[in-house]
Amino acid sequence: MVTLAEVARHAGVSASTVSYVISGKRAISAGTRERVRRSIRELGYHPHAGARALAGSRSHIIALMVPLRTELYVPVMMEIAVTVARAARTHGYDVLLLTGEEEPDAVRRVVGSNLAEAMIVMDVALDDRRLELLRSVDRPSVLVGIPADAAGLTCVDLDFYATGAVCVEHLAGLGHREIAVVGEAAAVYERRTGFAERTLAGIRERAGQLGVRMLHRPCEGGYEGVSAVLSRILDERPGTTGLVVQNEAAVEPLLAVLRQRGRAVPEDVSVVAVCPEEVATQGSVRLTSVAVPAQELGRQAVEALMARLAGRPAGEVLLLPPSLTVRDSSGPAPAAGV
Amino acid sequence: MVTLAEVARHAGVSASTVSYVISGKRAISAGTRERVRRSIRELGYHPHAGARALAGSRSHIIALMVPLRTELYVPVMMEIAVTVARAARTHGYDVLLLTGEEEPDAVRRVVGSNLAEAMIVMDVALDDRRLELLRSVDRPSVLVGIPADAAGLTCVDLDFYATGAVCVEHLAGLGHREIAVVGEAAAVYERRTGFAERTLAGIRERAGQLGVRMLHRPCEGGYEGVSAVLSRILDERPGTTGLVVQNEAAVEPLLAVLRQRGRAVPEDVSVVAVCPEEVATQGSVRLTSVAVPAQELGRQAVEALMARLAGRPAGEVLLLPPSLTVRDSSGPAPAAGV
DNA sequence: ATGAAAGCGCTAACAT
DNA sequence: ATGTTAGCGCTTTCAT
Numbered sequence: 224m225v226t227l228a229e230v231a232r233h234a235g236v237s238a239s240t241v242s243y244v245i246s247g248k249r250a251i252s253a254g255t256r257e258r259v260r261r262s263i264r265e266l267g268y269h270p271h272a273g274a275r276a277l278a279g280s281r282s283h284i285i286a287l288m289v290p291l292r293t294e295l296y297v298p299v300m301m302e303i304a305v306t307v308a309r310a311a312r313t314h315g316y317d318v319l320l321l322t323g324e325e326e327p328d329a330v331r332r333v334v335g336s337n338l339a340e341a342m343i344v345m346d347v348a349l350d351d352r353r354l355e356l357l358r359s360v361d362r363p364s365v366l367v368g369i370p371a372d373a374a375g376l377t378c379v380d381l382d383f384y385a386t387g388a389v390c391v392e393h394l395a396g397l398g399h400r401e402i403a404v405v406g407e408a409a410a411v412y413e414r415r416t417g418f419a420e421r422t423l424a425g426i427r428e429r430a431g432q433l434g435v436r437m438l439h440r441p442c443e444g445g446y447e448g449v450s451a452v453l454s455r456i457l458d459e460r461p462g463t464t465g466l467v468v469q470n471e472a473a474v475e476p477l478l479a480v481l482r483q484r485g486r487a488v489p490e491d492v493s494v495v496a497v498c499p500e501e502v503a504t505q506g507s508v509r510l511t512s513v514a515v516p517a518q519e520l521g522r523q524a525v526e527a528l529m530a531r532l533a534g535r536p537a538g539e540v541l542l543l544p545p546s547l548t549v550r551d552s553s554g555p556a557p558a559a560g561v
Numbered sequence: 562m563v564t565l566a567e568v569a570r571h572a573g574v575s576a577s578t579v580s581y582v583i584s585g586k587r588a589i590s591a592g593t594r595e596r597v598r599r600s601i602r603e604l605g606y607h608p609h610a611g612a613r614a615l616a617g618s619r620s621h622i623i624a625l626m627v628p629l630r631t632e633l634y635v636p637v638m639m640e641i642a643v644t645v646a647r648a649a650r651t652h653g654y655d656v657l658l659l660t661g662e663e664e665p666d667a668v669r670r671v672v673g674s675n676l677a678e679a680m681i682v683m684d685v686a687l688d689d690r691r692l693e694l695l696r697s698v699d700r701p702s703v704l705v706g707i708p709a710d711a712a713g714l715t716c717v718d719l720d721f722y723a724t725g726a727v728c729v730e731h732l733a734g735l736g737h738r739e740i741a742v743v744g745e746a747a748a749v750y751e752r753r754t755g756f757a758e759r760t761l762a763g764i765r766e767r768a769g770q771l772g773v774r775m776l777h778r779p780c781e782g783g784y785e786g787v788s789a790v791l792s793r794i795l796d797e798r799p800g801t802t803g804l805v806v807q808n809e810a811a812v813e814p815l816l817a818v819l820r821q822r823g824r825a826v827p828e829d830v831s832v833v834a835v836c837p838e839e840v841a842t843q844g845s846v847r848l849t850s851v852a853v854p855a856q857e858l859g860r861q862a863v864e865a866l867m868a869r870l871a872g873r874p875a876g877e878v879l880l881l882p883p884s885l886t887v888r889d890s891s892g893p894a895p896a897a898g899v
Numbered sequence: 900a901t902g903a904a905a906g907c908g909c910t911a912a913c914a915t
Numbered sequence: 916a917t918g919t920t921a922g923c924g925c926t927t928t929c930a931t
Contacts (some may be wrong), residue, residue, distance in 0.1 A: 226924055298635045317671075615907090616922080
């Protein structure tokens with residue numbers, strides 16, 4: 224293995240000089256710097272990560288905690304994870320993948336062992352059991368998602384409250400007066416996932432303000448679930464002309480079931496989805512939707528974490544504004560009574 | 562930070578004793594061991610990862626290279642990745658997440674810096690440009706996927722050749738004499754992805770042996786693509802009664818398009834899919850399918866890697882046997898001429 | 900602008 | 916069965 228000392232010898236300088244050339248922490252004459260850089264290149268030198276972490280007490284690693292229960296919004300999570308890794312690299316950091324289940328122990332372990340300098344936590348519940356620990360461990364962290372009590376925590380998320388509101392505004396603007404929300408699976412609400420509740424709150428509130436009637440029903444993905452939920456909705460509120468869907472796994476079944484029942488989209492019923500762009504654009508109908516900006520979330524999470532590592536205090540909450548794209552699934556409300 | 566030395570003092574033993582209690586590399590009297598363990602617990606000691614790596618030249622970290630182009634079979638990749646992380650932990654290893662794009666440099670970096678002891682590479686192409694590097698770097702690696710030339714490499718994968726054969730056998734057994742393969746997107750074949758080609762080869766060969774006519778058409782995901790491909794297939798071979806689908810993103814659209822054309826499944830046409838269980842069971846039709854065993858692949862990849870780290874030589878290729886589950890999408894071929 | 904040298908916390912010979 | 920000790924390769928004072 225090529226060591227710093229070997230590089231130093233090869234370049235005819237001291238070890239500390241090589242170290243400083245690499246870190247840039249003190250002025251080095253142009254000549255020396257070049258000589259050292261050449262030696263590094265020629266010898267194919269890579270600083271020993273462990274030694275670096277030991278001497279400098281910085282591992283250049285951040286931990287990424289991915290959710291316990293996958294299956295749901297997997298593609299979004301994957302995209303965030305990959306983006307985080309990419310973005311971290313641009314700051315000289317590598318990413319350690321922690322899976323949900325080990326949970327509190329995993330945090331203690333990577334922190335206690337100085338393996339990770341900081342961490343990004345995905346899939347945060349409103350009353351997440353990890354919060355206390357995160358607040359206590361004296362290592363910067365950034366949550367993707369917003370818990371009920373975000374005091375002392377740095378968070379990044381799509382503004383789901385505004386997202387809900389925007390969906391209602393769009394439908395109301397098209398003349399819809401009765402809408403229904405085909406929600407996430409019941410389990411998602413049970414574990415008090417912030418984004419689901421916030422979206423719903425945004426919808427409910429704006430609906431109230433705009434005089435739009437609204438009904439919410441949780442919904443499992445898959446055809447049977449969607450079919451059942453849609454039946455209930457149309458039974459209770461036959462006048463429903465606008466649908467908001469958040470559950471990715473319900474989007475395609477929903478369209479199929481509507482088709483099957485002879486309900487034309489968007490002539491009879493308009494659909495607005497909250498989902499990744501691919502789902503909105505690659506389905507059987509190009510959906511009017513608010514995109515979940517996975518990449519932007521990943522990037523912002525890393526930026527926020529780097530700021531924390533650089534000394535910026537915790538507590539910031541960054542909400543990305545939603546952006547609704549009109550496509551083919553929404554249109555004017557059908558004339559009443561028709 | 563709590564150090565080994567502090568634990569040693571607290572337990573009234575020497576540093577090396579503590580180290581050996583932890584590593585189990587030499588016999589320690591039960592009494593001493595217990596005392597040390599208690600001290601470790603009471604002080605909340607965690608060995609410093611960097612120091613451990615430096616002194617022991619083992620980082621207890623493996624690298625996981627995830628694919629460059631995601632989007633495709635994302636859920637499978639995610640499941641493998643998470644399983645790898647989980648399985649690695651049971652061996653005392655953490656997982657470093659490397660994204661495709663940095664590629665050869667990333668390998669050199671984590672190897673050169675002794676950050677990772679070994680690596681798992683996903684999404685391997687038949688003529689992958691990473692292979693040469695992997696063979697040269699003198700660090701164990703395991704590929705998930707099988708390149709054209711696997712000499713000197715350890716690989717794990719579903720036996721896609723057998724998978725293709727099994728699909729044909731199933732259809733042939735039901736009396737189907739003319740089948741078509743709705744394949745992966747053209748890009749997948751262009752980059753010479755092993756699993757796609759192998760599946761096709763398996764289908765083609767067994768079809769030949771069993772006297773089944775077969776036609777293959779690459780297919781993009783989404784409705785338009787599927788619709789176009791299906792038209793071409795039925796134009797060219799109106800007698801087609803069996804369909805094999807490998808592209809996850811084509812499965813649901815395919816069923817919708819068939820429905821739309823009035824082709825009943827499985828009465829008029831049987832469908833066999835190669836996809837994750839969730840896709841097979843949660844769609845509009847419960848599909849007869851060969852599951853891609855993501856978790857098993859992740860686990861086996863880790864086991865193979867641990868074996869390599871323990872000294873087992875490279876070169877093994879582990880093919881998981883396919884298992885076809887009959888569900889509602891396949892049935893007897895319709896009587897000819899009807 | 901550069902060098903010398905003292906650790907960082909641990910492992911693994913080498914003792915006994 | 917346990918203790919002593921010499922590094923592992925780097926960062927960072929402290930010197931000059």
